[in-house]
Amino acid sequence: MEIQKLRNLLFVINPIAGDIEKEELEEEIVSICKDHGITYDIYRTTGENDKEVIKAKMAESKYDGVFAAGGDGTVSIVASLLIGTTTPLGLIPLGSGNGLSKDLDIPQDTEEALELIHHNIIRNIDTITLNGYPSIHLSDLGFNALVVKGFCEGGTRGPGAYARVALQEYLAYESKTYRIETDIETFEGKAFMVTIANANAFGSNANINPNGVLNDGRFEICLIEPFPKAAGIAILYKLYTDSIDTSVYTRRLSCKTATIYNLEHEVMHIDGEPVDLGDKVVVQMHPKSLKVILPVYQDEKEI
Numbered sequence: 001m002e003i004q005k006l007r008n009l010l011f012v013i014n015p016i017a018g019d020i021e022k023e024e025l026e027e028e029i030v031s032i033c034k035d036h037g038i039t040y041d042i043y044r045t046t047g048e049n050d051k052e053v054i055k056a057k058m059a060e061s062k063y064d065g066v067f068a069a070g071g072d073g074t075v076s077i078v079a080s081l082l083i084g085t086t087t088p089l090g091l092i093p094l095g096s097g098n099g100l101s102k103d104l105d106i107p108q109d110t111e112e113a114l115e116l117i118h119h120n121i122i123r124n125i126d127t128i129t130l131n132g133y134p135s136i137h138l139s140d141l142g143f144n145a146l147v148v149k150g151f152c153e154g155g156t157r158g159p160g161a162y163a164r165v166a167l168q169e170y171l172a173y174e175s176k177t178y179r180i181e182t183d184i185e186t187f188e189g190k191a192f193m194v195t196i197a198n199a200n201a202f203g204s205n206a207n208i209n210p211n212g213v214l215n216d217g218r219f220e221i222c223l224i225e226p227f228p229k230a231a232g233i234a235i236l237y238k239l240y241t242d243s244i245d246t247s248v249y250t251r252r253l254s255c256k257t258a259t260i261y262n263l264e265h266e267v268m269h270i271d272g273e274p275v276d277l278g279d280k281v282v283v284q285m286h287p288k289s290l291k292v293i294l295p296v297y298q299d300e301k302e303i
């Protein structure tokens, strides 16, 4: 087993993520780095031009790893800068949604996650692009994308706000029509939501792609097909018990490339950020294109 020694690190800390005070976290990072002879820089995100600033810092200094301390939004910014490079991504889950960190089995306890700074292994995971935009985790068209958009536009954060928007939209929502051509098969019809899944579960723990593997060179397009509103609770239950594949309303297209025709101009998001990619979305797989810093026990497991 190869244990990596990371000697020069950048920590990207989102001060507002998860509404958690980060002063103590910074003190712990400083103390761990000092104890283990690691040099470090800390960048606190501002919510403005963070990606550009982090990119410039990475060009100035040769980091052995970049840790994102925050939620999925912070992880997504950092990851997009590391894809295709030899610099691995570390995760310290501190957001209201920490989906990728859960799929990677990163400890959700901060003390344990901080141990990854000095005791870890590095592995490669797949990423995908949607019309050239990177996605590491889960992207959607349809109902969930509408909820994500409403959530991002609303002033309130946290899981409660997400659930409120979901409830508001649910009763009136009508499935939309899509045509999906993959390297294996074609689907045309209505869907309540279409998830392009590199990983497994949303930050909320709803597991849309229970059997997805992050380094198998394939992604899944997970469809929830139109269902009677009364079946909604059962679908929700299956999403939260890792058993969505047993629902008669689901369909899964496993593939390496796909073109999605968004025939009713439905909204979409990439890894939680609403985007407008037009009505034709080309999805491509980039096998093992992102290095990630994982707990040592991951070595025995398939990710």
Ligand SMILES: Nc1ncnc2c1ncn2[C@@H]1O[C@H](COP(=O)(O)OP(=O)(O)OP(=O)(O)O)[C@@H](O)[C@H]1O
Pocket (backbone or CB within 6 Å): 014, 015, 016, 017, 018, 019, 045, 046, 047, 048, 070, 071, 072, 073, 074, 075, 094, 095, 096, 097, 098, 157, 158
């Ligand atoms: N200093 C800051 N002040 C205000 N907003 C910030 C700041 N730094 C980052 N942000 C915003 O934080 C969001 C990303 O948050 P992240 O996903 O890391 O944590 P989160 O608590 O899970 O957030 P969310 O509840 O939005 O999912 C981005 O919208 C980003 O613009």
